[in-house]
Amino acid sequence: MDLEINDKTALVTGGSKGIGYGIAEALAKEGCELIICARHQEELEEAADQLRGYGSNVLSVVADLTKSSDIDRLVAEAQKEFGTIDILINSAGTIGQNGTFEETPLDEWRSLFDLNLFAVVELTQKIIPAMQEQQWGRIINVSSENGTQPYPDMIHYSASKGALDNFSKSLSKQYASEGILVNTISPAFIETPLVDNMMEQMAEEQGISKEQVIENFLSNDRPHIELERPGTIQEVGAVAAFLASEKASFVNGSNYRIDGGSVAAV
Incomplete structure (x- = not known):
């Protein structure tokens, strides 16, 4: 199936490995130009080289998304190289240290929310104006089954993903009329x-x-x-690529579970 995005540019955070790489790979196979970012240069360059093997034009940017200066530099480099970013995949995140509520210090909560939520908010703020200008955009936030089905030994992680789910739904309501669709994917045990x-x-x-x-x-x-x-990163990537495409033009504010049935609720 042609997803009709071979003329689009996608920014994938956390794109050097894992789920982020799986999504970047799926988009590369569809012909998207790519910007991938991560914190470690060697892993990032290796991923970029692999993605170029699909014929995709790839820009790799080392960035720590908990730093505003790095977010500004990432957006500036991406826009200088490609102009508009059509598709934003917020995949970078961290699980943190497992533990009960009593075992999880406040600093651990703050550092986890900085990446899992606030970095997503800040990067999205910087990307949306160009999407508004062209009246087209796709934003896909990578959440987790934990956002819907929390686990007590991952309390801060579950809370951060629940917040991300609600942020995504709220955002989808504000920008749909401008051609910007916002959806969430929630993998489990990938x-x-x-x-x-x-x-x-x-x-x-x-x-x-x-x-x-x-x-x-x-x-x-x-x-x-x-x-x-x-699950596999390719299975996650396939769903994300669909949501980024013209084929998903009537999908907005949804949360797609890629969890093998892990979430027990309907």
Whole structure:
């Protein structure tokens, strides 16, 4: 299916690996020009080279999105290189340290919200004016199943994603009349380097294989994933690319769960 976005430019935050890379890859395959940003230059350049292999023109920018100066520089470099940013994918985020409410200090809350929410707000503020000018834009915010189905040992992460869900819905109501559509995707248990590292660490601590850890996690912690496997970044990327396209021209303010059924609610 031709998604009709081969003349569009997309900015993907956290685009060097994991879900961000999966989305960038899907957009590259559709012919989008890309700006990807992340904090680590070596990983970023490696990702950019891989994406160029699909024939996409790719600009990579090292940026820490918790710093306003880095956000300003990112937007300036992107606009200098490509002009308007048509598609904004806010994928950069952090899980933070797991713990109960009593175990989670206020500084941990602040640092997590700085990236998971406030960086999204600030970057979106800088990108929307150009979208308004051309009367077309797509904004896709990467949330999590935790925004709908919170877990007590991830209380600050769950709260940040719930806030992101509400921000996205509010934003969608304000800008739809100007051709700017805002949607959210909510993945759960996706096979990424972060998840792989977590599973490997648990395997080492428990003295069992990573495969057994994954099986136990699915049975005990995510029993509603009836597919009984992690998702892939390509599966997330496919949904995001659709939402970024002309084919999704009547989709606005929605939250697409890419979670294998993990969220138990309707």
